[in-house]
Amino acid sequence: MYDIIVIGAGINGGLLAHRLSKYNLKVAVLEKDNDAGNAATAANSAMVHSGHDPKPGTLKAKLNVRGNELYDELCEELKVDFIRNGAMVVATDESELPTLYELYQQAQDRNVPARIMEREEAIALEPNLSDEVIKAMDLPTTGLISPWEVTIAALESAMDNGVDLFLNNEVVNIDKKDGYFDITTNKAVYQTKIVINSAGVFADDIYRMVSKQTTYNIRPRRGEYYVLDRADQPVVTRTIYPLPSEKGKGVLVVPTIHNNILLGPNSDYIDDKEGVDNTAEALEYIRREVSKTVKNIPMHTIIRTYSGLRATPDTGDFIIEEAKDVPNFVNLIGIESPGIASAPAITEYVFDNILKDLIPLEKKTEPYKERRPWIILNRMSVEEKQEYFEKDPRFGQMVCRCELISEGEIVDIIHRNAGATTVKGVKRRVRPGAGRCQGGFCEPRVIDILARELNVAPCDVLYDSDEAKILIGKTKE
Numbered sequence: 001m002y003d004i005i006v007i008g009a010g011i012n013g014g015l016l017a018h019r020l021s022k023y024n025l026k027v028a029v030l031e032k033d034n035d036a037g038n039a040a041t042a043a044n045s046a047m048v049h050s051g052h053d054p055k056p057g058t059l060k061a062k063l064n065v066r067g068n069e070l071y072d073e074l075c076e077e078l079k080v081d082f083i084r085n086g087a088m089v090v091a092t093d094e095s096e097l098p099t100l101y102e103l104y105q106q107a108q109d110r111n112v113p114a115r116i117m118e119r120e121e122a123i124a125l126e127p128n129l130s131d132e133v134i135k136a137m138d139l140p141t142t143g144l145i146s147p148w149e150v151t152i153a154a155l156e157s158a159m160d161n162g163v164d165l166f167l168n169n170e171v172v173n174i175d176k177k178d179g180y181f182d183i184t185t186n187k188a189v190y191q192t193k194i195v196i197n198s199a200g201v202f203a204d205d206i207y208r209m210v211s212k213q214t215t216y217n218i219r220p221r222r223g224e225y226y227v228l229d230r231a232d233q234p235v236v237t238r239t240i241y242p243l244p245s246e247k248g249k250g251v252l253v254v255p256t257i258h259n260n261i262l263l264g265p266n267s268d269y270i271d272d273k274e275g276v277d278n279t280a281e282a283l284e285y286i287r288r289e290v291s292k293t294v295k296n297i298p299m300h301t302i303i304r305t306y307s308g309l310r311a312t313p314d315t316g317d318f319i320i321e322e323a324k325d326v327p328n329f330v331n332l333i334g335i336e337s338p339g340i341a342s343a344p345a346i347t348e349y350v351f352d353n354i355l356k357d358l359i360p361l362e363k364k365t366e367p368y369k370e371r372r373p374w375i376i377l378n379r380m381s382v383e384e385k386q387e388y389f390e391k392d393p394r395f396g397q398m399v400c401r402c403e404l405i406s407e408g409e410i411v412d413i414i415h416r417n418a419g420a421t422t423v424k425g426v427k428r429r430v431r432p433g434a435g436r437c438q439g440g441f442c443e444p445r446v447i448d449i450l451a452r453e454l455n456v457a458p459c460d461v462l463y464d465s466d467e468a469k470i471l472i473g474k475t476k477e
């Protein structure tokens with residue numbers, strides 16, 4: 001019997017598991033996919049918004065501001081990247097100025113550092129702002145992370161400290177028993193005293209498994225993106241927002257922690273909770289929109305497109321509560337943007353406002369095992385690299401020439417808690433395939449390494465989901 005089972009290994013499930021692993025509790029995470037951080041957490045703008053934008057009085061506003069504050073300490077503890085690159089909200093027409101000043105006032109009311117700048121000052125900071133920009137608001141505390149890196153690191157750490165992660169376990173039924181729940185997945189039945197439902201776009205369906213009274217509904221809202229190749233001098237260093245509209249924060253130009261640029265997202269309601277396609281219309285719309293705020297965008301350096309689904313609730317705000325009709329069942333429903341920026345604060349909120357009344361929270365007395373960061377040779381000095389080459393010659397075998405990743409680095413991230421089992425899982429962790437050739441050269445090598453290390457046939461190595469086979473058979477025996 002578990003004390004707590006978390007359903008969903010996105011950034012919110014991951015950070016909850018990480019904090020839960022510090023307490024005397026038996027905890028498991030159930031995830032339907034074959035890797036953590038595969039859903040909304042894998043396909044978004046990766047921004048730690050400052051908190052200037054959500055509507056006043058909402059949980060989104062409160063948790064975004066607090067989440068932004070918590071990121072420095074969290075990322076230091078998990079040993080993952082976090083930078084405060086800053087952002088600008090730009091006005092391109094006189095008619096937008098009242099909204100710009102409203103946002104400025106909102107930022108001030110929340111103690112979010114912000115400053116209104118005239119065009120000249122804004123251009124001095126970001127020379128590629130479009131000729132239409134007339135004023136801008138500077139938001140220096142806005143940051144960037146790699147959301148799946150934070151998620152996987154949190155789960156690695158949680159597992160190092162005793163949490164169980166069950167991948168490929170899709171929750172299909174939940175029975176409320178006397179004092180506990182039976183959770184049935186496609187693989188097994190798990191018993192737990194408390195359930196935390198952190199299933200993203202499916203969280204309303206999971207809640208319906210135990211409640212006949214729920215009126216919460218999630219409608220997926222798709223956002224699509226272009227990815228530009230890494231550049232030594234990206235077109236902007238801060239994230240550039242237009243003024244928000246009823247559809248959300250608008251189409252952004254966003255640097256990434258790896259020096260790529262993202263262009264997007266649009267905002268379209270769809271009905272399919274797995275509909276992560278790209279469409280010609282949306283991509284064309286994004287091209288048009290970004291040219292209003294930024295010029296000289298090197299569109300010839302596009303290397304990829306992708307899309308993600310926001311878990312948009314019909315209440316307009318995050319729903320984070322113990323279900324009124326099902327004691328010990330905790331819902332995280334409608335965690336759309338700013339769900340990444342808020343994630344550390346969502347965990348804090350669940351602990352301080354819900355869990356403390358449900359179960360004794362006693363800290364473990366044994367020392368917490370610190371996470372060992374992923375090995376990234378490319379960031380090391382020659383002497384440090386040399387040590388790795390001497391320890392294991394596979395660190396000298398270059399697999400990805402775009403991102404300079406060695407075989408040793410890939411082998412290391414396969415043989416860890418919450419380790420990679422797919423080509424995409426390897427790419428998300430140490431980036432072979434994330435560069436200009438998009439895996440054209442390194443993918444066959446990555447398949448070979450995965451097959452050898454996991455002891456499976458190359459034809460059984462998956463790109464991503466269970467349907468995404470890469471090889472179907474041998475052409476020559």
Ligand SMILES: Cc1cc2nc3c(=O)[nH]c(=O)nc-3n(C[C@H](O)[C@H](O)[C@H](O)COP(=O)(O)OP(=O)(O)OC[C@H]3O[C@@H](n4cnc5c(N)ncnc54)[C@H](O)[C@@H]3O)c2cc1C
Pocket residue numbers: 007008009010011012013014030031032033036037038039040041042043044045046047048049169170171172198199200201202203206221222223224265307308309310311335336337338339340341342
């Ligand atoms: C286009 C777009 C842009 C965004 N940009 C930003 C941004 O820049 N900053 C920001 O703060 N937020 C942003 N967001 C929002 C952010 O991505 C999400 O709020 C956040 O990733 C949600 O994380 P999560 O852990 O709650 O859900 P998810 O990441 O969706 O994870 C839920 C998990 O539950 C699993 N699951 C579902 N059903 C089951 C089941 N039956 N059994 C077992 N497991 C199940 C899923 O497989 C998944 O892994 C954006 C979102 C989108 C789509």
